[in-house]
Amino acid sequence: xxxxxxxxxxxxxxxxxxxxxxxxxxxxxxxxxxxxxxxxxxxxxxxxxxxxxxxxxxxxxxxxxxxxxxxxxxxxxxxxxxxxxxxxxxxxxxxxxxxxxxxxxxxxxxxxxxxxxxxxxxxxxxxxxxxxxxxxxxxxxxxxxxxxxxxxxxxxxxxxxxxxxxxxxxxxxxxxxxxxxxxxxxxxxxxxxxxxxxxxxxxxxxxxxxxxxxxxxxxxxxxxxxxxxxxxxxxxxxxxxxxxxxxxxxxxxxxxxxxxxxxxx
Amino acid sequence: xxxxxxxxxxxxxxxxxxxxxxxxxxxxxxxxxxxxxxxxxxxxxxxxxxxxxxxxxxxxxxxxxxxxxxxxxxxxxxxxxxxxxxxxxxxxxxxxxxxxxxxxxxxxxxxxxxxxxxxxxxxxxxxxxxxxxxxxxxxxxxxxxxxxxxxxxxxxxxxxxxxxxxxxxxxxxxxxxxxxxxxxxxxxxxxxxxxxxxxxxxxxxxxxxxxxxxxxxxxxxxxxxxxxxxxxxxxxxxxxxxxxxxxxxxxxxxxxxxxxxxxxxxxxxxxxxxxxxx
Numbered sequence: 001x002x003x004x005x006x007x008x009x010x011x012x013x014x015x016x017x018x019x020x021x022x023x024x025x026x027x028x029x030x031x032x033x034x035x036x037x038x039x040x041x042x043x044x045x046x047x048x049x050x051x052x053x054x055x056x057x058x059x060x061x062x063x064x065x066x067x068x069x070x071x072x073x074x075x076x077x078x079x080x081x082x083x084x085x086x087x088x089x090x091x092x093x094x095x096x097x098x099x100x101x102x103x104x105x106x107x108x109x110x111x112x113x114x115x116x117x118x119x120x121x122x123x124x125x126x127x128x129x130x131x132x133x134x135x136x137x138x139x140x141x142x143x144x145x146x147x148x149x150x151x152x153x154x155x156x157x158x159x160x161x162x163x164x165x166x167x168x169x170x171x172x173x174x175x176x177x178x179x180x181x182x183x184x185x186x187x188x189x190x191x192x193x194x195x196x197x198x199x200x201x202x203x204x205x206x207x208x209x210x211x212x213x214x215x216x217x218x219x220x221x222x223x224x225x226x227x228x229x230x231x232x233x234x235x236x237x238x239x240x241x242x243x244x245x246x247x248x249x250x251x252x253x254x255x256x257x258x259x260x261x262x263x264x265x
Numbered sequence: 266x267x268x269x270x271x272x273x274x275x276x277x278x279x280x281x282x283x284x285x286x287x288x289x290x291x292x293x294x295x296x297x298x299x300x301x302x303x304x305x306x307x308x309x310x311x312x313x314x315x316x317x318x319x320x321x322x323x324x325x326x327x328x329x330x331x332x333x334x335x336x337x338x339x340x341x342x343x344x345x346x347x348x349x350x351x352x353x354x355x356x357x358x359x360x361x362x363x364x365x366x367x368x369x370x371x372x373x374x375x376x377x378x379x380x381x382x383x384x385x386x387x388x389x390x391x392x393x394x395x396x397x398x399x400x401x402x403x404x405x406x407x408x409x410x411x412x413x414x415x416x417x418x419x420x421x422x423x424x425x426x427x428x429x430x431x432x433x434x435x436x437x438x439x440x441x442x443x444x445x446x447x448x449x450x451x452x453x454x455x456x457x458x459x460x461x462x463x464x465x466x467x468x469x470x471x472x473x474x475x476x477x478x479x480x481x482x483x484x485x486x487x488x489x490x491x492x493x494x495x496x497x498x499x500x501x502x503x504x505x506x507x508x509x510x511x512x513x514x515x516x517x518x519x520x521x522x523x524x525x526x527x528x529x530x531x532x533x534x535x536x537x538x539x540x541x542x543x
Binding site: 002003004005007008009011012015016024025026027028034036037038040041044045048049052081082083084085086087088090124125126127128129154155194197 | 300301303304305306307308309310311328333334338340341363365366367368369370371372373375377378380382383386410411412413414415416448478479481
């Protein structure tokens with residue numbers, strides 16, 4: 001390592017690990033002065049990253065409170081130091097961190113809140129893409145409908161949630177006291193997406209989540225309807241009717257970027 | 266070779282998007298933070314393109330890390346070039362600093378030692394970035410809180426050497442000169458007098474936070490009188506230079522910043538008259 005690299009190494013080791021070696025590189029009348037000046041960088045590092053996480057996870061912050069959020073964010077900064085150029089992506093592994101770190105993993109609501117908030121960020125600046133209109137879809141001849149295959153809009157995210165994260169989010173937005181955390185027996189599914197530069201979300205019924213996942217994986221519409229019928233214990237006609245109704249709402253909501261018709265060859 | 270003088274600008278901030286489009290404020294241009302628009306799509310790029318249709322825009326980055334001893338991040342440079350091709354900014358700038366090493370990012374503008382080794386290192390990187398982007402870049406002086414024992418020259422000698430070697434342009438942050446002058450005990454006017462005037466393409470103004478024993482560059486408050494005076498001094502020496510106000514925290518309504526920008530116009534006008542009559 002050349003001397004510039006060695007100096008940067010010592011400086012960074014001070015900021016990240018509070019190592020003292022760099023003190024000798026700093027000009028100043030005494031060690032107290034040098035340490036005070038170095039501390040500006042040490043503390044700015046944490047404050048800036050905690051502030052960035054607070055922007056990404058405002059409901060999580062409100063839920064755990066200012067002080068615990070600072071502890072949580074500091075633990076995250078230590079466990080997952082930033083390897084990204086753009087601060088936008090620093091909070092990317094918060095959900096995984098909260099699921100795996102023993103200080104937080106026994107409160108599964110924390111990871112769920114993080115996943116829900118991160119999904120909104122992803123929807124916010126996901127790639128732009130067309131959103132198919134109903135007229136376009138209606139122009140497909142009826143005999144081709146079983147072969148229709150849909151492409152999800154890039155902003156569309158699905159998150160699983162057992163806790164009342166939506167209620168918490170609404171209360172936070174409206175400046176109300178957050179409701180008590182409550183948990184359902186089974187995890188539900190929340191869809192998050194963007195339409196006309198605005199981010200939306202809503203909870204999905206079980207059959208809706210099933211059909212959407214099947215279609216989003218590239219299964220043709222006819223086959224997806226059959227699976228819906230089998231898995232939900234419906235007859236084929238009811239399943240097709242329900243699927244058509246769901247498809248209509250998805251098109252209106254802008255979940256579908258495009259479609260093609262699968263051919264046999 | 267400088268670009269044209271764009272006049273008086275403001276930092277583009279998300280809270281002002283709608284108001285800018287609706288009210289078309291008397292701001293000559295906007296400075297957009299490059300990283301905020303290095304995203305795949307959505308609102309940020311939508312608004313930037315709409316505002317770009319009405320105003321000149323320049324791109325100002327915080328992640329180039331031109332002084333780091335890590336290899337240049339080509340992925341970052343490609344993303345920056347893609348954004349520049351899309352937005353067609355009047356110019357592109359970043360800071361004379363490093364932001365991390367060993368692939369870690371500290372997300373701060375960290376100071377360099379002013380050594381011949383650092384000049385060689387940074388100059389070769391500025392040259393490569395300019396080649397890659399196919400345009401000269403502007404390099405900005407940062408606020409700093411420490412001086413390295415290794416330094417063998419002043420900050421302004423360091424900047425002069427880099428500009429001379431790479432033919433880059435300069436973004437002179439007058440507030441940073443004031444802050445660093447206070448923190449390191451130099452006369453900010455000596456710094457400004459020593460810079461190569463013909464290379465100064467843009468000026469930054471901002472507020473800061475005085476902690477008694479030192480000043481921190483916080484961009485969260487109005488510009489103080491001493492910095493206005495130093496700005497006047499700078500314009501007297503340089504003549505008109507594109508000037509903008511940065512505000513990154515406690516961001517007030519657009520009207521407040523437009524009126525602070527009017528103050529910059531007044532100070533610059535007075536300084537230009539003084540220079541003309543001298």
